[in-house]
Amino acid sequence: MTDLEVSAIQVIDENKVFNSLLVDYMKQFYSQNNSSDDKGLNYHIVSVFGSQSTGKSTLLNHLFHTKFDVMDESQRQQTTKGIWLAHANHISSSNESGDFANNTKNVFVMDVEGTDGRERGEDQDFERKAALFALSTSEILIINIWEHQVGLYQGANLGLLRTVFEVNLSLFAKNKQRCLLLFVIRDHVGNTSLESLSDVLTLDLQNIWSQLNKPQGTEGFELDDFFDLKFVALAHKLLQPDKFIEDISVLGDKFISEDQLFNEGYHRAIPIDGWSMYAEQVWEQIETNQDLDLPTQQILVARFRCDEISSQVYESFHEQFVKSNWDDLSFTEIGNSLKELRQNAVQQYDILAGRYSESVYLQRKKLLVQKVDLSILEVYTSVLQKLIRQSRDLYLKQIESSLTKKEAGIIFYQVLDNAERESLKYFNENTSLISFVDVDDSEARSYDPSPKLRELEEELSNLRTELVNKEQENIKTKIPRKFKSHFKLIVQDELSNIKPSSWEELLDQFRQVSEKLLAKYKSPDSNYDFHLGLSKEKNKELHEQVLIKFWIKFKEILNDFVTETNVLRLLVSKFEDEFRYDEEGLPVVWKNSAEIDVKFAKARNSALDLLPLFSLAHTAEGEILPDYDIAHDEAEAESDNEEDDGFKESHKFAHLLSARDQDAIRNKFKKQTDALYVETKRSVINSKTEVPLYIYALLLVLGWNEFMIILRNPLLITLLLIGLTGLYLGYKTKLLGPIVQVVQAMIQELQDQAKNKLRDVLVSEPEAPSQVRIGKEVDATKDED
Ligand SMILES: Nc1nc2c(ncn2[C@@H]2O[C@H](COP(=O)(O)OP(=O)(O)OP(=O)(O)O)[C@@H](O)[C@H]2O)c(=O)[nH]1
């Protein structure tokens, strides 16, 4: 790459081909300006236009410190071919030290191939197109002209200008784009004043203007509707080199100055980053001979550039976006990150694209934001979804912990209310951490969390219904179960000692226990509220259902207790109590069997009297009837709990034992008590030691002789009679027993006395033999060992 290539670039070559590298060339001058607020408009394009070899390149190089090729004096041939562009390195100045100033305004200069070139001959196509191009893109068009050419139509290239004006009219009539024509009169020797030269040139231009074939609708436009004219003269470069340089410095001052040459009205308002594209499009249209519609070009450039900026911004956004590890971030971090990413993207786009046509910029911005939002919303929605899950879990956890605490006076629906409040609070607080877009912003409607809030509310409400239903079922099973375990004992106690008033008492107890179990749900107005937040009607219904269950449980308890075996056992036990024990509760000692018969009949009757009490639950007012029709619910409970064995119990509450059951009990009772009766009787007979009759007969036969001896002996008979009389008297005075006892005691005493006498006789025998016997015994035991 030569120095020239570095400092200047050929925009359009001699074959009319546009250089695509222009984009890169321009880039080095705007990249650092991206974030500045000059909107990319801090640059100027100046072109030079004139006959071949009139020192155009020389002028630019001096004025703007560029390095365009200039003609070698010895060859005198066309030097500049096509159109060249260079960023002015400095601008010559008479004021600044070092004779130049920095190019802070970013002045670009275009060196255009000279007209009337020998090399192109009669082909004026390129010079016309080049002129048009320069005119369409530049703010200031320097027209380079020798002093001696002034007033000569051909020499000043005014013929070409005529064509340019015509085309210009059709191009700029719509938006009245203005441009400065800066005439630089070269080799001004000073004989004719600059003013006179200016007048001649102005007159010439106005003549040309008036003779133009103006397109329809533009007839009324004057030259100065589109062009400002300015004139500068430069001294002869060879004859007055110092003056030449000085004149150039003075001209440079005008370029440096804010208001001498440049004017906002001349600027095409294409941001610098879009200029190369703009230039290319303009050239393409000029080349293909299409109508050069500059406003449309500007829109096209805007669209292209806005698209380019948008995808560039999106790319950097996306790069950042995928880098973030969203799962590991807290809600606040996610919120901040999303906010930052979105803001950065929008800001970047605004800075770069905000300089282009507003409609295009806004339209493309909308598309960009939509695209960015697609990614952001994905994260945002998934976070909201996660929040919904967490809030729901929190709701359930709160309820669970409140209910397991088992605090006194816990109100179920208040627990639900609190949990719901906490859950929604959690959702809203965290949502505010991650939501970052103003919901009023139409672009950001998707960020509105309220639909998700409603989703959560709906979910909580469904959960609530579910929990309330579950709790209702709980109440319907738990309280009756409690009732059963409690009331069962009462029933067992009462029925184990059943008496006519028992049913009255049980009914009373039933009401008391029911009341007690439901006491905590009773409100002051005597209605029931089960703390589920139910309506009055629903509460009433639930209360009724619980009472029905109580009745069913009552019935179950009765059915469990009043069974054939149980009743039989109770009757037998009642019978035994009465039969075996006397009034004081002492076991009865039977004296005779007649007594057994009497007591047996009495005990049996009083036991059997209890059977009707068991069979039918009734009070003085009649059989007990439940407050509700429990048949339906009872059948339901049965089909749930028990297998259907084909046996259908009577659903009448009070009917506990059927006639058949009662008969069966009666029979079994009879059998058992009969057995007891027989057993008792036998035990009484067994206790009397009766002598069989044949003994008496045998005694009579064997003792006949002795018997007769007694009868024939008057003494013996008298003694016998006295004895018999004594026995009779003893019997009559009931002294027989004591007499017998005394006699028995005497006999016993006699026996004991006799035994003692015998023992004394045995003990008083000689000692020696006994010792020997003992010794022998000892020896014998030794032998055995
Ligand atoms: N008399 C005179 N000669 C000049 C002046 N400026 C430049 N020249 C000479 O004119 C010749 C042409 O100069 P260039 O600057 O190459 O002219 P140009 O208009 O760029 O030529 P092309 O690019 O070929 O159209 C050179 O030999 C210069 O030395 C001037 O002000 N007066």
Ligand SMILES: [Mg+2]
């Ligand atoms: Mg040149």
